[in-house]
Amino acid sequence: MKRIFAKFTTPLQLILQSFLILLMLSSQVFAISSSDYLSVIRETTFYDENSCSTNPDVAVSAGTGSPTGATFPNLDPSAMANAINTYISKNYPNSLMNGLGSTIVASAKQANVSPFIIVGIGRQESGLANPNDWNTKNGNNPFGRTATPTQPHFNGSGSASSTLWYKWTTIKSSVDYTAAENTNASGGGDEASYIRNRFASHLDKSDFVGFFEGYAPPAENDTAAYVAGVQALITELVNLTTGGGSQSSAVQTSATSQNSSCGVCGGDTSGSTIVIDPGHSGTSNRVIDPATGLIDFDYKNTLEISEVFTIAKDLQAKLTALGYKVVLTKENENDTVSLRQRADIANSSNAALAISIHDDHGPTFANFQQISDQEVGSYRTTPAGKNITFTNQQIADKSKVYATYIQQARQAASGIQPAIKLISFDNREGLSPGNIPLVQLFSNVPWVYNEVGANGITADQLKQYETGLLDGIVKSVPLTGGGSSICGGGIIQTALSLAWPEPFDKDTNKESEQRKYPQTPTAAYLAALKKYNPADYTESAPVGSGRWGDDCGIFVSTVMRASGADPNYPQSGTMAEASYVKSHPEKYTIIENITSTAQLQPGDILIVNVGTGAGGNGHTFIYLGKQSGGYDSAEASLGDHSGELSNAWLNFKGGVYFAARLKK
Amino acid sequence: MDQRVKVISFSVGVIILGLFSYLIYNNSIYSSKIDFLIAPSVSTVKLDGKKINPSKTYTIKPGKHIVTVSYDGFTSETIDMQFNKGEKKTALTALVSNSSATKDWYLNHPDDQKIAEGVSSRQFTQASQQQVAQNPIIKLLPWTGPNFEYRIDYGNLPDVKGVVLTITAPDEKSKTDALNWIKGQGYDPTSFTIKYITESP
Numbered sequence: 001m002k003r004i005f006a007k008f009t010t011p012l013q014l015i016l017q018s019f020l021i022l023l024m025l026s027s028q029v030f031a032i033s034s035s036d037y038l039s040v041i042r043e044t045t046f047y048d049e050n051s052c053s054t055n056p057d058v059a060v061s062a063g064t065g066s067p068t069g070a071t072f073p074n075l076d077p078s079a080m081a082n083a084i085n086t087y088i089s090k091n092y093p094n095s096l097m098n099g100l101g102s103t104i105v106a107s108a109k110q111a112n113v114s115p116f117i118i119v120g121i122g123r124q125e126s127g128l129a130n131p132n133d134w135n136t137k138n139g140n141n142p143f144g145r146t147a148t149p150t151q152p153h154f155n156g157s158g159s160a161s162s163t164l165w166y167k168w169t170t171i172k173s174s175v176d177y178t179a180a181e182n183t184n185a186s187g188g189g190d191e192a193s194y195i196r197n198r199f200a201s202h203l204d205k206s207d208f209v210g211f212f213e214g215y216a217p218p219a220e221n222d223t224a225a226y227v228a229g230v231q232a233l234i235t236e237l238v239n240l241t242t243g244g245g246s247q248s249s250a251v252q253t254s255a256t257s258q259n260s261s262c263g264v265c266g267g268d269t270s271g272s273t274i275v276i277d278p279g280h281s282g283t284s285n286r287v288i289d290p291a292t293g294l295i296d297f298d299y300k301n302t303l304e305i306s307e308v309f310t311i312a313k314d315l316q317a318k319l320t321a322l323g324y325k326v327v328l329t330k331e332n333e334n335d336t337v338s339l340r341q342r343a344d345i346a347n348s349s350n351a352a353l354a355i356s357i358h359d360d361h362g363p364t365f366a367n368f369q370q371i372s373d374q375e376v377g378s379y380r381t382t383p384a385g386k387n388i389t390f391t392n393q394q395i396a397d398k399s400k401v402y403a404t405y406i407q408q409a410r411q412a413a414s415g416i417q418p419a420i421k422l423i424s425f426d427n428r429e430g431l432s433p434g435n436i437p438l439v440q441l442f443s444n445v446p447w448v449y450n451e452v453g454a455n456g457i458t459a460d461q462l463k464q465y466e467t468g469l470l471d472g473i474v475k476s477v478p479l480t481g482g483g484s485s486i487c488g489g490g491i492i493q494t495a496l497s498l499a500w501p502e503p504f505d506k507d508t509n510k511e512s513e514q515r516k517y518p519q520t521p522t523a524a525y526l527a528a529l530k531k532y533n534p535a536d537y538t539e540s541a542p543v544g545s546g547r548w549g550d551d552c553g554i555f556v557s558t559v560m561r562a563s564g565a566d567p568n569y570p571q572s573g574t575m576a577e578a579s580y581v582k583s584h585p586e587k588y589t590i591i592e593n594i595t596s597t598a599q600l601q602p603g604d605i606l607i608v609n610v611g612t613g614a615g616g617n618g619h620t621f622i623y624l625g626k627q628s629g630g631y632d633s634a635e636a637s638l639g640d641h642s643g644e645l646s647n648a649w650l651n652f653k654g655g656v657y658f659a660a661r662l663k664k
Numbered sequence: 665m666d667q668r669v670k671v672i673s674f675s676v677g678v679i680i681l682g683l684f685s686y687l688i689y690n691n692s693i694y695s696s697k698i699d700f701l702i703a704p705s706v707s708t709v710k711l712d713g714k715k716i717n718p719s720k721t722y723t724i725k726p727g728k729h730i731v732t733v734s735y736d737g738f739t740s741e742t743i744d745m746q747f748n749k750g751e752k753k754t755a756l757t758a759l760v761s762n763s764s765a766t767k768d769w770y771l772n773h774p775d776d777q778k779i780a781e782g783v784s785s786r787q788f789t790q791a792s793q794q795q796v797a798q799n800p801i802i803k804l805l806p807w808t809g810p811n812f813e814y815r816i817d818y819g820n821l822p823d824v825k826g827v828v829l830t831i832t833a834p835d836e837k838s839k840t841d842a843l844n845w846i847k848g849q850g851y852d853p854t855s856f857t858i859k860y861i862t863e864s865p
Contacts, residue, residue, distance in 0.1 A: 317808045503793060552785045574781060596819030596830040597806055598861065608784075617703075617758050617770065617780040619788045630796075630803025637789050638782030639701070647802055649792035651820035652784070 063109065067238045068231070069206040072112045075241050081105045083240035084119055088128055096129035096171040097122060097142060104192075106404075107177040111188075111196035113203060116237040118143075118175060118191055120230030121215070129171050139167035140174055143191045144216075151186060166194075178404070183419050273325045274473055275346040275354035277439060278312035280305040282334025286430065289340050289442075293382040295432045296339050307457070308357040309333040311466045318470055323492075323602040323625050324477075327351070343442035351445045352477040353402055355469060356437065359462070360453035368453030369410065369418035372437065373403035378422055380434030380441055387434070390441050398446040406448055406472030413468035414461070423449070448472075491603040491662070494563035495622050495634040498525040498555075499643035502629055518641035519550040525558065525643050532561035533571050548642070552620050553577055555636035555643040556605060559622060565662055574609045574618035581605065581660035591659040595650055597623070597632065604659040606633075608652045618655065623648060694723040696747035700731070701786065703758040703779040704769065707735040718755075731755040737766030756790075758783040795820075799827045801851055808865060809833075814842040815865030824857050832861040 063072030073080070081101035088095050097104075097119075108115035119128070125144035126133040135141040139154045147153035147166040156163035173179040175190055182189025188197035195215065196203065202211035208227050216226045284299040309330075316326045327349045329342040337345075346354040360368060376396045379389040390396070403420050411417040422435040432438075440447045452465045504518035521529065529537045529549045538547035549555060553572040560569035566587065570576040581588040591599060594606060602625030609618030621635030624645075631645035650657055700718035702709055709718040710732045716722060726749045734740035738759035745753055758780035761767050770777040796802050799818075807816045814833035821828050829846070833839045839860060843853045 320808075503789070552781070552788075594819075595821050596817050596828065596859065598815065598817035598819070598830040598832055617760075617777075617784055619781070619784045621788070626806065632805075633792075635785070635788065637785035638778060640782060640786045640789065646789065647792050647796050648818075649788050649795055649820065651791065651822065652788075656822060 061109075063112065065112075065114065066206065067241070068234050070114050070117060070203040070208065070211065071206070072109050073114055073116075073238075075238070077105050077109065078102075079241045080115055080237070083237050084115065087119070087237060087240060092123075092128040092130070094131060095127070096131060096136060097175070100172060100175055103172060104175045107175055107190045107192045110177045111190075111192035113192045113196050114234065115192075116234040117195070117230060119237065120233045121191070121195075123233060124216070124226055124229055135165055136171070139165050140171045141166050141168060142171065142174060145191065145194060148187070152181070178400075178420055180419075180421055183421075272323070272477055273327060273349050273351045274319055274477065275327045275329065275349055275351040275445070276312045276315055277329040277342050277346070277354060277356040278305075278308040278333075279356060279358040280308075281330075281336040281338075282332075283336045285336050285338055287338060289438070291340070292380075292388045292442075293384060293386065294380050294388055294438060294441075295383065295430065296438060297430050298336075298339060300334070303361055304359050306333060307359055307462055311357055311462060311469070314466055315470055315473070319473065324473075339438040340442055343439050346439075346443055346445050346447065349445075353473060354439075354443060354445055354447040355406070355473065356439055356447070356449040357465075357469065358449070358451045359457060359465070360451060361455065361457060362453055368451065369414065369416050370423070370451040371403050371407050371410070371418045371420045372423050372440070372449040372451075373399040373420060374436065374440045374443070374447055375400075375422060378434070378436035378441070380425065380432040380436060380438065382432060388441060390436055392444060395444060395446055399440075399448060402446050402472070402476040403448045405475040406450065406469065409470075409472035409475060410450075410465070410468030413471065414464040418450075418452075423451075448476075491559060491563050491565050491622060492624050494565075495559045495624060495643070496627065496645075498522060498528055498559060498562065499634040499636075499645055501645055502631070503644050503646050504641055519548055519639070521549045521642040525549055525555075528558050528562040529554070533558045535571050550636055550640065550642050551638045552636050555634070556620050556622060559634070559643075560605075574607055574620045577605075577620060578607045578609045578618070578658075581607070587663055589661040589663055591661065592656075594657040594659050597648060597650075600648075600659055601625075601661060604661050606648070606650075606657045606659055608655045608657040619652065621646075621648070623659070694725055695750045696724050696726045697752040698722050698724055698729065698731075698745070698747070698755060699752070700755045701757075701779060701783055702733055702755070703776045703783060704735050704738070704773065705776055705779060707733045707738075707759060709733050709755075726751070733757050733759060735759055737761060737763045737769065754786070756783045756786050795827055799856075801846070801849055802827065804849065805829075807845065809838070809841055809845065813865075814838040814845075816842055816845070821857070821859075826857070828857045828859055829853075830859045830861060832863060832865040834862065834864045 062074050062077060065071035065073045067073045067075055081104070084101035084104055085099060088098050088101075092098075101115075104118050105115045108118055121144075122128045122142045126136050126142040129136045129142035131137065133142065134157070135144055143166075145166040147164040149164060151164075152167040153164040154167045155161055156165060168174040168179075169181055170179075173181055173190070175192070176182065177190045177193055179190065182193065185193075188194035195211075199211045199214055201207075202214065208231060209223075212223050212227045212230070216223050280301045281298045282300055282305070284297075286295065286297040288294070289296045312328055316328060319326045327345060329345050330337045362368075374390055374392070374396050376391060376393050377389060379387045381387050400420075407418050407420055423437060424435055425431045425437075426433045426435075437449050440449055450465075450469065452461070454461055500522060526549070533549070533554055537549065549558065551572060553570075553574050553576075556577065557569050557571050560566045570580045582590055591604075594600065600606075600623045602623060604623045605620065606623060607618065607620045619635070621633050623633055624631070626632050627645060629645065631647055633646050633648045634643060635646055636643045698711065699721040700709060702718045705718070707718070709716055711722065711724075712729055713732075724747065726747045729745050729747065731743040731745060732740065733743070733755075739762045741757045741759060743755050743757060745755060747753060761769055770780055802818050805816055805818050809815070814831060817830040817832070818827050819830060820826075831839055831842045833842055846853045846856075
């Protein structure tokens with residue numbers, strides 16, 4: 001500033017300069033140039049968690065942390081798991097951690113810790129579980145974790161004989177938060193939970209030095225070298241995850257991979273039929289299953305049979321209202337249906353998911369919340385001593401993923417985390433011994449078995465149970481809506497994956513790290529726009545021009561095209577779109593005069609246009625049915641905001657909405 | 665420095681200080697902003713009776729302001745707007761043709777046609793958010809009662825201001841149960857316009 005004034009030597013020049021400065025200071029309106037806008041989008045680091053996954057084992061969503069930070073990063077979890085597996089197999093072929101990428105990522109997500117830190121510690125401490133490492137060999141402990149006397153441990157050797165080292169039963173358990181030995185373990189069970197438990201404040205600030213001064217104290221380690229080694233590995237793994245690039249290129253990589261691999265939509269491809277199996281039969285029923293020789297025995301358990309049937313009917317109603325096809329394994333509370341028959345119902349329905357609902361009035365509520373998935377190797381034993389074993393790995397994988405979702409949802413509803421574990425049927429009178437319920441053993445669809453218990457279980461507790469089951473089912477098997485799809489997601493799933501999950505807060509003009517302007521599209525929407533609606537996308541256009549997908553007709557069109565529901569849907573303009581759906585009765589059913597959501601089905605396209613001639617004056621949006629956050633619609637607005645979730649408003653000056661429903 | 669230069673320099677300083685003070689005062693009083701999204705874009709737009717350029721953003725005092733929009737062949741509109749301190753709002757309207765001469769006006773003016781659509785969709789957003797804020801029950805709907813006894817939806821009717829609830833229920837008992845559910849959520853059913861559909865949901 002001093003140099004600027006030095007250039008002006010006369011009073012007049014001084015006055016002019018003062019004016020200029022004052023004008024600059026008083027200006028409050030800053031225009032947003034298209035280049036500013038581009039930079040915002042390019043610098044925005046987000047990953048669309050609904051996008052297609054390349055690794056079915058990783059059923060976790062992206063985090064919010066920096067890719068090179070200490071908390072769970074905003075990167076594709078599947079890509080992270082693949083990167084870890086690639087790194088280990090290439091650089092440490094003898095590592096006992098080979099192939100554990102998805103387990104490490106899932107546990108890291110649970111603890112909100114970077115999975116790369118786990119790998120980094122493993123490399124520093126044990127050469128990534130080298131079989132000859134002392135801690136690895138003696139305690140399946142690749143992380144040099146010490147233990148307290150009350151924790152599972154083994155003693156050090158020589159001068160370190162007084163040191164207690166943590167002991168896991170397997171290397172996998174050391175990084176698997178779902179392992180039974182880690183459930184409710186004091187101080188944190190798996191490595192990720194442990195470091196979260198002990199070093200949360202350092203992790204949340206990505207304070208690597210503070211964290212490692214605690215984990216690998218300078219008195220015993222070269223801590224500085226330790227930190228440098230871990231951080232270098234994190235950078236390497238981030239590059240492996242993103243294809244090798246900077247933070248901004250990670251976004252581009254994500255969008256590109258979505259385009260090239262499976263489009264921009266996501267979702268489960270297995271359908272949306274849910275089988276609900278309320279426990280127990282109205283009469284005692286004991287038969288020998290002819291196919292296996294197992295004892296198929298069920299009975300009437302008073303209170304339980306009634307309570308779980310009520311929950312099942314409620315779930316059926318709610319899921320049906322959301323758009324699911326729901327099949328119950330019995331029609332009436334006191335029907336008698338064998339366990340084989342129940343499994344057959346699910347099998348013949350080709351259900352995406354079956355759940356059994358049980359409760360128990362014995363143990364305390366806090367001590368008895370349990371979920372069982374189908375694990376390969378679980379079995380039941382016939383009276384003749386023959387083991388009938390569950391062997392379907394593909395179903396086991398899905399069942400495990402869904403069990404985890406249901407576990408999370410039940411925990412969110414009740415505040416108590418149910419354990420995922422096998423059920424023992426040993427020494428139970430009249431039952432074949434073993435560790436898997438017969439419905440799950442006989443099933444060839446993913447089946448999650450649920451139990452909850454309490455002395456005098458309350459209506460509130462049962463309601464929490466029901467809420468958790470509902471949310472868990474919806475999370476496990478997202479609705480796909482009508483129409484076919486390029487990669488499995490239908491209209492609803494695609495709309496959800498392209499839209500922001502909530503409206504931009506215009507009252508406060510609240511900006512977020514991910515969405516600086518209301519017109520900012522999600523990365524997935526931007527990618528879809530470029531691929532499916534390029535004529536209505538202009539990178540150089542100014543913000544608010546509607547050329548960034550911030551337009552109702554363009555958003556609906558992009559969803560219809562990206563989902564594969566209708567590749568010929570007009571690219572924009574409510575007038576053109578209204579005309580199109582009405583002129584294609586072979587594709588669309590038109591429902592006129594929509595004034596209530598009671599007339600709608602999820603996936604319906606709502607259109608109103610009151611323009612004369614070809615004059616467009618209207619709006620269009622997609623009805624999704626009730627979604628997370630209470631929203632039920634997805635829409636964009638010309639020049640105002642990008643695709644986002646909202647609630648329907650069915651009034652329009654001078655016109656009434658009609659719905660276009662894609663024929664199946 | 666002679667006496668004249670000193671006087672001039674002092675005067676300039678006073679002027680600059682005065683201007684600076686005025687701008688600060690002005691900014692504190694005129695703390696709200698209004699911009700416009702108007703179709704046809706060539707309409708005559710007045711803010712509190714004074715003709716303005718609708719392509720600009722205006723800094724105004726908080727409080728009530730009136731925007732009038734008119735154009736030959738279209739029905740004029742008046743928009744009442746209330747501004748809080750520091751608030752920015754957009755005056756939105758797309759005029760509707762009222763003569764055969766302008767029937768296809770938007771057809772022949774595609775840029776204005778886009779503006780008109782933008783107005784419509786922004787009105788949707790504003791109205792939707794306002795409706796949910798006034799009736800948070802919307803976030804719970806549709807709600808289906810136990811055993812498909814009833815279903816509660818929401819919507820709007822052209823001649824009714826505000827949200828309209830729809831209760832689909834086959835009999836009086838189910839309707840009563842639905843109303844009781846609404847009460848159970850802390851709402852007075854009589855405060856809503858309710859449309860009944862007598863059938864199973």
